[in-house]
Amino acid sequence: MNNPIYHRIHTLTILIELSRVARQMLLAIIFVVYSLVTGSGGSGDFFGEGIAAIVGGLVLIPAVLRYLTFGYAVQDGNLYIKEGIVTKKQRTIPLDRIQNINLTRSWLHRILGLVDLDIETAVSAKAEARISALSEEDARVLRARLLGERPTHTSFVNEERAKDVVYKVTNKELFLAGASENKLGTIIGALLGLQIIGQRAIEKFVEDAVKAGRTPDMPQSNWLLWTVGIIIMLFIGWVFSIGSTFVKYYGFELVRDGDRLRRTYGMINHVENVLPTKRVQTMVFVENLLQRMLKICKVMVSTAGGFGGSDKQHTEPGGKVDVLPVLTPVLQIGAFPEIAQLIFPGKDLVGIARNPVGEKTVFRYIRSSILPSLIVAGGTAYFTRYWAIAIFFGLLGLATLNGFLHKKFAYWGDADGIWVSALGWLKRTKKFIPAEKVQAVIVRQSPAQRAFGLATVDMVSASPLFQNVEFDDVTTTDAKYLAEEAHRRSSDGRDSLVDGF
Amino acid sequence: MPAFDTDSWELLELSVKKLWRAQQAIGSIFFGLIVLLPEFILSREVPKWPIPFGLIAGTIFLLYLGIGQLFIGKKFENFRFLLGEDDLSVASGIFWKQWRFISRNRVQHVDITAGPIARALGIVQVSIFVGGMAAAAATIPGLTQSRGEELRHKLVKDRKPQIPPPDETPAPPPTAPPAFPGEPPVE
Secondary structure: OOOOOOEEOOOOHHHHHHHHHHHHOHHHHHHHHHHHHHOOOOOHHHHHHHHHHHHHHHHHHHHHHHHHHOEEEEEOOEEEEEEOOOOOEEEEEEHHHEEEEEEEEOHHHHHHOEEEEEEEEOOOOOOOEEEEEEEHHHHHHHHHHHOOOOOOOOOOOOOOOOOEEEEEOOHHHHHHHHHHOOOHHHHHHHHHHHHHHHHHHHHHHHHHHHHHOOOOOOOHHHHHHHHHHHHHHHHHHHHHHHHHHHHHHOOOEEEEEOOEEEEEEOOOOEEEEEEEHHHEEEEEEEEOHHHHHHOEEEEEEEEOOOOOOOOOEEEEOOEEEEOOOEEEEEEEHHHHHHHHHHHOOOOOOOOOOOEEOOOOHHHHHHHHHHHHHHHHHHHHHHHHOOHHHHHHHHHHHHHHHHHHHHHHHOEEEEOOOEEEEEEOOOOEEEEEEEHHHOOEEEEEEOHHHHHOOEEEEEEEOOOOOOOEEEEEEEEHHHHHHHHHHHHHHHHHOOOHHHOOO | OOOOOOOOOEOOOOOHHHHHHHHHHHHHHHHHHHHHHHHHHHHHHOOOOOOOOOHHHHHHHHHHHHHHHHOHHHHHHHOEEEEOOOEEEEEEOOOOEEEEEEEHHHEEEEEEEOOHHHHHHOEEEEEEEEOOOOOOOEEEEEEEHHHHHHHHHHHHOOOOOOOOOOOOOOOOOOOOOOOOOOOOOOO
16 A cells, blocks of 8 residues: 555634634633633733633644644545544545445535535444545545545536436425424423413412402413413424424435435535435335325435434534434425335335234233333322222223224335335334345344234344334234345345445 | 244353353342432431331342342243354343344354353353444353354354345456646545
């Protein structure tokens, strides 16, 4: 091997690095500013400025050193990265091991015209290497070289090449996605509303009672107030959800480039990924009740590198940049077969024969819920007395309903070499895993399942995000078939972790 | 080939029972100690706390220990593995049963570990890892050192050759990589 000739990162990286370090040392900086302001005049000046110099040096020196010591090179089919001030680190990543490449830009990057480039290999959901930051031109060239292409010397902004756009999310679709997405904010908003309005209601209630000079009883108007409060907060949460969807996914575009897909999105923070479709380990299709009524869904894919893991929220100067495993944040259901064709070409994932789960699934649900229901009912018996019996049977009834609906909507199938598992009735998910991507098969059986001849099969993929494709409550015969067949196909097939990049 | 009939599969070394017994006893002690803390607080704070100090924790400790020890024989009976021609199967569990099937050509690496008790008993634990899984895909405790190493050797070395990719085209002759803008081409 020749000694790699390293390239430097962009000079303005120092600014980004500065703001990153500044964030970590916020407390110290506040202290310095404080002492500078309060210590003006007299001998305090010198003290304050001295500290400012020290802190400034502490912030600036690592940023400059990092810039000076960081280097990258693409040579002999490898990516070399050297970094480190005291502890030197040199990393070699074979290009054919790269699972996907992400380009991210926070608002600060965008002002400075810089890009961060993340490289994911099959090690974990985290990016293996991060080259931060490059000019847009350098990032383009580097990405092209990592992908084994000849770089075209055009910039991001005025990309002349004709793009094969396969899916472009319209603003209306984004609106629907935000409006139908179940966001935690909605719940928190509702709870906050409860608290604020609730507190006021209680105060008013006490006030009234004092005025009336009698023992208070619950006036009806307070309930109205509560309800209105909850509705207002739900509405605010809902608006917030729509807004955040817009900010995150604005201008989402999926572009086909041979065997690869490229997605770009983001209003403030800009993200661009390259996804080699042959490396997709699992694909997940999700739709909740509201989305089903609106005829939209969400599709996620995951490579062995994670394709942007959920735990991969980089703390950036411009805030957190989410790189999510979504293939499309929103998709018209009618367009799903077309998108699925991009990921698994030539496979019909929609018109497959649906094998039902075990007949006795409902009984399994009832049996599994007996003990928890007993515990819950028993636990409340002290307060509820005989109502505990009603609670017990109520819980059993819910379990029965749940089991019934689960049995009705769950199915599994084999789409010409792609295993399909559909689960859930309120929020329905369909998971797809190609037979050759199955790493291991696990069959599980709980006592309740054993009583009714059922079992759960997990097909383990190399994707750290959607690790298991679960086939819940299939009959033992089916479980045996699934385990044997999945196992046979995966051991006959090639370990395709490194194919197709 | 996976099968659910595990009677003919291999058992672990008998001494693994001793390891499990010791581990379960240590676990019981910790469990008892954890219960002891709230009991201590209750006995201090609640006036006229009727139960002598240590009785609840002691009972829980003994129950946990007793039941745990009782099932160790069953656990041993139910833990089985089989190294097939192209796969490894591991079955475990008394009530919640589990069968794990791992293709030999999917094995990424194999770890052999032994804690102090296991070392004293002369046994090791073999963990098998596949791609993308951070945790071991399967763990086989309680093998002698030689048996563990033999298993590792078979899993890592004696595997069938990989099938080449379907469209193996000869690699194009290496060309000089294009230069970065504004820099001399890489030699």
